[in-house]
Amino acid sequence: MRSRFWTLYRTLLNDHYGFSAAKFYYIKKRQRTWEPILIVAGVTPAVVMAVIFIWKMTEQLFMAGLAFGQPHLALLNGALLVALAGLFFGFFSVLSTFYFSTDLPVLVPLPLRSREILGAKFGVVLTGQYAINLFILLPLWLRYGLLAGVGLGYVLSAVVVFFALPLLPLAAASLLAVLLMRVVNVSRHKDKLALVGGLLLLVVMVGFQFWLQNSLGSGDPDLVMEQLLSRADGIIKAAGRIFPPSVWAAQAMAYAHTWRGWLNLAYLAAASALALFVLFLLGERVFLQSVLAGMEGTRGSGRARQVRLDERSRSPLATLASLERKLFVRHPGFALNGLVGYVLVPAMALLPLFGQSMQNNPFELLALDRLPSFVVVGGIALYYMFMTGMSMIPATTFSREGKHLWIIRSLPLSIEEIIAAKVLGAQVVNTIGCLLGVVPIAFIMGWAVWEVVLGSVLGILLATALAGFLVLFDLRKPMLDWVNPIKAVKSNLNALVGMFIGMGLAFGLGALIYANVRSESLWLIPAELLGAALVLGLLVGALIRRWAPRLWTRI
Structure with missing residues (x-):
């Protein structure tokens, strides 16, 4: 034995x-x-x-x-x-x-x-x-x-x-x-x-x-000590x-x-x-x-279930994006590793409310309620971008298919359409997850609605451009021979590189925002972030059109 x-x-x-x-x-x-x-x-x-x-x-x-x-x-x-x-x-x-x-x-x-x-x-x-x-x-x-x-x-x-x-x-x-x-x-x-x-x-x-x-x-600090x-x-x-x-x-x-x-x-x-x-x-x-x-299959309730077929036609892009989102969220091996950050941020923000001890709130210690409006907008936008890499969703999209990749390959879709669908599915999850963190913090800190909306719009644009690059990076060499689903996410080199890329871009744009603060040109922050999103998006689009078909046929 x-x-x-x-x-x-x-x-x-x-x-x-x-x-x-x-x-x-x-x-x-x-x-x-x-x-x-x-x-x-x-x-x-x-x-x-x-x-x-x-x-x-x-x-x-x-x-x-x-x-x-x-x-x-x-x-x-x-x-x-x-x-x-x-x-x-x-x-x-x-x-x-x-x-x-x-x-x-x-x-x-x-x-x-x-x-x-x-x-x-x-x-x-x-x-x-x-x-x-x-x-x-x-x-x-x-x-x-x-x-x-x-x-x-x-x-x-x-x-x-x-x-x-x-x-x-x-x-x-x-x-x-x-x-x-x-x-x-x-x-x-x-x-x-x-x-x-x-x-x-x-x-x-x-x-x-x-x-x-x-x-x-609790109690008198001097007495406790x-x-x-x-x-x-x-x-x-x-x-x-x-x-x-x-x-x-x-x-x-x-x-x-x-x-x-x-x-x-x-x-x-x-x-x-x-x-x-x-x-x-x-x-x-x-x-x-x-x-x-x-x-094994479950026995169910013993009652007959009626199944209604939806005869409404859906575009291949929406269908594949919905499938990408559902497969990630419903697979505990993937979701529990990719969604942790989305849960921790609102939990850290809301838990002190139950203890009536806002002075111990980590977000209160950062003095986020005293930041200029355009800095708040920039911070929210960079959070969306940062979480795209940290979630590991776009950077492992083809790797998570594993031995079932042939199903996608057999679809009558071009690789550009497949990449667009996977980016859309990943960004639906990322947007909802980021909102779960941003909204409670904005409520606690008293941020204006327009700050949250503008920061979210800029963040979605930046995150989508980054997600397109990470999907292309995973297409270059997907990890398809995994046995444990956690290996396709946490032990994947593409996920590690994706996190570093996301952090690097976020810190680079953060340094630009800091330079705006020092030069008292805060009004330039939204324009700079929008310009960065457009430039990155155009660059990623060109790379996809040039390299994606060749990489797709090589797998």
């Missing part, structure tokens, strides 16, 4: 991350070698800046905590960061890997037990989480160790904490995913329910963290209320040379083991049943 599980884990790991395919193309056939070079060249500066930031932040937290006799505040910060990230992003990875990967019809008929499939898939997600945690925790723990002058006990505790820390949040995310899919798979609307349930769970998690942070600061300093590790324990095992991890490493450190290490290991036990105990009874329920 151990050998069978290990073989299954290695197979799924190889399939999920495409190690064999990368080895075949890049090393054996020496094809597309520019892709890993481009990835390394694009990611390296961001990695270096992130490591420098973590290094300096750790030093600052160490010095700040040292003033209160609690220097391991830096260790707590790192543990909280990776734990909350594991719970937040782990839920979407687990949901996609467990229930929406295309290897399930192959795995279910095999002589494998439910816990073996569940454990192997959990191991694949956990492996990716370890890689992310190593990038965050290694510079943080190294800097703390140099500042504190730690010994061998610190190193040994760090090894145990590294392997145990992500188990608890990822097991909790897996439990939530398993229970959610067991409930929604009994309905014929399981895809919609999975999407709604995932987004609601996201809002609940953000709201819970917001409540914990606000509950810490006096109480925290009067207790041993008071600040550490108070900050760790968001995720108590992070306190165990921090204290296990900080007091590694004493019995207190080993006791906290035992707490963390026991809690992680218990979480895994509950996950596999429940998964043995629920996981396979929910997978089978998702593969």
Whole structure:
């Protein structure tokens, strides 16, 4: 059984991350070698800046905590960061890997037990989480160790904490995913329910963290701080209320040379083991049943349903655009990764209203209610453009078709018409998602209606031009050989490049707006953004007419 599980884990790991395919193309056939070079060249500066930031932040937290006799505040910060990230992003990875990967019809008929499939898939997600945690925790723990002058006990505790820390949040995310899919798979609307349930769970998690942070600061600030300093590790324990095992991890490493450190290490290991036990105990009874329920048709209500055929003719552009929108929104593997930003922005804006603490609203801290009108217009327009790249919808449009790309190829439509339909479908989702974020912020900040309307119009024009370029970029080399739908979105080089392009253009136009502010020529902002949208749109249109037919026939 151990050998069978290990073989299954290695197979799924190889399939999920495409190690064999990368080895075949890049090393054996020496094809597309520019892709890993481009990835390394694009990611390296961001990695270096992130490591420098973590290094300096750790030093600052160490010095700040040292003033209160609690220097391991830096260790707590790192543990909280990776734990909350594991719970937040782990839920979407687990949901996609467990229930929406295309290897399930192959795995279910095999002589494998439910816990073996569940454990192997959990191991694949956990492996990716370890890689992310190593990038965050290694510079943080190294800097703390140099500042504190730690010994061998610190190193040994760090090894145990590294392997145990992500188990608890990822097991909790897996439990939530398993229970959610067991409930929604009994309905014929399981895809919609999975999407709604995932987004609601996201809002609940953000709201819970917001409540914990606000509950810490209630009452007289001086009295609260006096109480925290009067207790041993008071600040550490108070900050760790968001995720108590992070306190165990921090204290296990900080007091590694004493019995207190080993006791906290035992707490963390026991809690992680218990979480895994509950996950596999429940998964043995629920996981396979929910997978089978998702593969089977639902019985319905038993009543005959009348189906009315719509005989009204629709243009191919509108039909294909509607199909693009529906396939993205209704597929939880795609939607839960592409729509997160659209949900977080209004959630962050509206949650403080329920606690009557507007001074903690991040948008209030940015003083968005005191910006000049034309700067507000420019900011809204750039938000539309920025979210087009961040949503990953246009940059993965052909990649998400996967093995079903032949359906689009068989349509009696030109590639220009297909690109136009896909841009239209992507921008319908982007416009609605951006409005969900802009409208509540505009209401809270007291922006004028004309500011929102003008900014939205300019933003739609800029975002549409950018979307056309990103669709063409995905047509150049779509990722069609994916097994897990999350790979077509988050592990797609086209999506990564699309995000960088969107951020680059948004920051470039933002610098132009800043220059207008400095030169007191704010009235030029709408004209400059309109001109940028027209120039970008004409350029993208020319590129599509020149390159798209050739790229389309090459696939």
